[in-house]
Amino acid sequence: xxxxxxxxxxxxxxxxxxxxxxxxxxxxxxxxxxxxxxxxxxxxxxxxxxxxxxxxxxxxxxxxxxxxxxxxxxxxxxxxxxxxxxxxxxxxxxxxxxxxxxxxxxxxxxxxxxxxxxxxxxxxx
Amino acid sequence: xxxxxxxxxxxxxxxxxxxxxxxxxxxxxxxxxxxxxxxxxxxxxxxxxxxxxxxxxxxxxxxxxxxxxxxxxxxxxxxxxxxxxxxxxxxxxxxxxxxxxxxxxxxxxxxxxxxxxxxxxxxxxxxxxxxxxxxxxxxxxxxxxxxxxxxxxxxxxxxxxxxxxxxxxxxxxxxxxxxxxxxxxxxxxxxxxxxxxxxxxxxxxxxxxxxxxxxxxxxxxxxxxxxxxxxxxxxxxxxxxxxxxxxxxxxxxxxxxxxxxxxxxxxxxxxxxxxxxxxxxxxxxxxxxxxxxxxxxxxxxxxxxxxxxxxxxxxxxxxxxxxxxxxxxxxxxxxxxxxxxxxxxxxxxxxxxxxxxxxxxxxxxxxxxxxxxxxxxxxxxxxxxxxxxxxxxxxxxxxxxxxxxx
Numbered sequence: 378x379x380x381x382x383x384x385x386x387x388x389x390x391x392x393x394x395x396x397x398x399x400x401x402x403x404x405x406x407x408x409x410x411x412x413x414x415x416x417x418x419x420x421x422x423x424x425x426x427x428x429x430x431x432x433x434x435x436x437x438x439x440x441x442x443x444x445x446x447x448x449x450x451x452x453x454x455x456x457x458x459x460x461x462x463x464x465x466x467x468x469x470x471x472x473x474x475x476x477x478x479x480x481x482x483x484x485x486x487x488x489x490x491x492x493x494x495x496x497x498x499x500x501x502x
Numbered sequence: 503x504x505x506x507x508x509x510x511x512x513x514x515x516x517x518x519x520x521x522x523x524x525x526x527x528x529x530x531x532x533x534x535x536x537x538x539x540x541x542x543x544x545x546x547x548x549x550x551x552x553x554x555x556x557x558x559x560x561x562x563x564x565x566x567x568x569x570x571x572x573x574x575x576x577x578x579x580x581x582x583x584x585x586x587x588x589x590x591x592x593x594x595x596x597x598x599x600x601x602x603x604x605x606x607x608x609x610x611x612x613x614x615x616x617x618x619x620x621x622x623x624x625x626x627x628x629x630x631x632x633x634x635x636x637x638x639x640x641x642x643x644x645x646x647x648x649x650x651x652x653x654x655x656x657x658x659x660x661x662x663x664x665x666x667x668x669x670x671x672x673x674x675x676x677x678x679x680x681x682x683x684x685x686x687x688x689x690x691x692x693x694x695x696x697x698x699x700x701x702x703x704x705x706x707x708x709x710x711x712x713x714x715x716x717x718x719x720x721x722x723x724x725x726x727x728x729x730x731x732x733x734x735x736x737x738x739x740x741x742x743x744x745x746x747x748x749x750x751x752x753x754x755x756x757x758x759x760x761x762x763x764x765x766x767x768x769x770x771x772x773x774x775x776x777x778x779x780x781x782x783x784x785x786x787x788x789x790x791x792x793x794x795x796x797x798x799x800x801x802x803x804x805x806x807x808x809x810x811x812x813x814x815x816x817x818x819x820x821x822x823x824x825x826x827x828x829x830x831x832x833x834x835x836x837x838x839x840x841x842x843x844x845x846x847x848x849x850x851x852x853x854x855x856x857x858x859x860x861x862x863x864x865x866x867x868x869x870x871x872x873x874x875x876x877x878x879x880x881x882x883x884x885x886x887x888x889x890x891x892x893x894x895x896x897x898x899x900x901x902x903x904x905x906x907x908x
Contacts, residue, residue, distance in 0.1 A: 435608055
């Protein structure tokens with residue numbers, strides 16, 4: 378069965394600012410577009426867990442724990458270099474740049490092709 | 503045949519009306535993706551009963567306190583709500599600090615609050631929220647419980663527990679149940695007080711919508727004590743189920759060693775029911791009340807095969823400690839009922855074996871636990887590859903129809 382891909386114009390580049398997000402509908406699909414360190418990433422709004430609206434969740438840096446050379450803990454810290462998107466249904470977290478759950482690589486978001494040209498942002502779904 | 507992809511003309515993407523889900527977002531938007539499951543799994547064709555969901559009784563706390571029977575207690579509680587700004591939704595309750603950890607610090611907003619707009623009508627707000635969730639999930643009938651009141655078994659003052667439990671039960675029976683036939687409940691027993699529990703059963707046992715009674719599992723008492731036997735006899739004779747609803751505690755000897763809510767929730771939501779099940783089996787209560795239907799709620803399922811194997815192993819060497827038993831503990835457990843949520847699914851083969859052990863096709867009942875942070879959608883059951891079509895129908899609703907005579 379042939380499938381038809383649809384290329385959709387999202388808008389000007391400024392619609393997705395650095396560290397920001399834009400959730401759009403293209404036909405029956407909902408897509409989250411994110412910008413991290415200048416680069417765009419787009420994912421379908423379906424969590425790998427129970428299908429929740431992951432792209433509409435909270436954006437927050439990955440949480441790490443500070444361990445000294447002696448193995449002692451010194452509490453939590455944010456890793457600003459790894460922003461996460463958190464599914465609001467159950468809290469599954471994904472690295473926005475890879476779409477992968479940090480504790481279970483098999484839990485992945487569905488990538489959407491996104492491109493940026495002089496007239497703005499396009500996604501292909 | 504390979505898949506051919508063609509590129510059509512350029513279309514326009516539309517900005518989605520809700521960019522981020524918050525505590526103010528409409529339940530129907532939060533659960534929009536669940537509505538897709540209804541079409542995918544043809545859930546409209548199923549009679550889905552959700553045996554464990556919650557409304558937020560603190561939103562109606564002033565109304566509930568009005569139902570306190572004792573005028574002094576009613577005055578005391580209302581005075582708290584009037585003079586202590588932060589007590590308006592808490593007075594006389596036993597709201598523990600751990601419950602505010604459940605939303606993972608803003609990551610799961612619906613756990614913290616369903617603060618969405620509701621049209622101002624004569625309808626109770628909670629009913630509107632319940633219907634929005636049921637319709638979004640494809641649920642035909644829902645057994646609804648309160649939330650923080652599940653901690654009342656740890657409240658320090660028994661007389662207040664009895665008074666508040668009666669007030670809540672009367673409020674729910676008068677305000678919510680008569681307005682919606684799709685809503686049912688297992689009313690909470692003031693279990694520390696056997697006389698008050700008997701009074702509860704006799705007052706509400708024939709109330710339309712009350713399909714049985716519930717013990718909040720976080721409490722420090724042995725369910726085998728003689729004082730409770732008349733409660734079990736009364737329920738058995740009435741043909742009404744007794745459910746044990748699990749809850750968390752960060753205050754017992756084991757969980758006080760823990761530094762993360764993940765740890766507390768993983769353990770205490772299960773160990774409370776493990777404790778009561780152990781006392782129930784070892785003291786031969788299934789032999790004493792063979793027709794009493796017992797339901798274990800919100801501990802998931804993975805603990806059940808452990809309990810079956812562990813109790814069988816110990817029983818065979820210490821039969822004299824449990825002289826009332828005439829069969830293996832696992833055989834009694836397999837005749838009990840369980841709700842499905844939170845379904846542990848990371849090891850599919852063990853999940854399938856667990857379903858076999860608990861005889862899921864006849865003993866398991868779907869539950870969502872909406873709006874809690876670890877809720878399960880009906881697709882959790884509908885999508886299991888090892889279940890037959892009939893098993894899915896039974897677990898999603900037909901078992902509940904039989905147990906509760908719906």
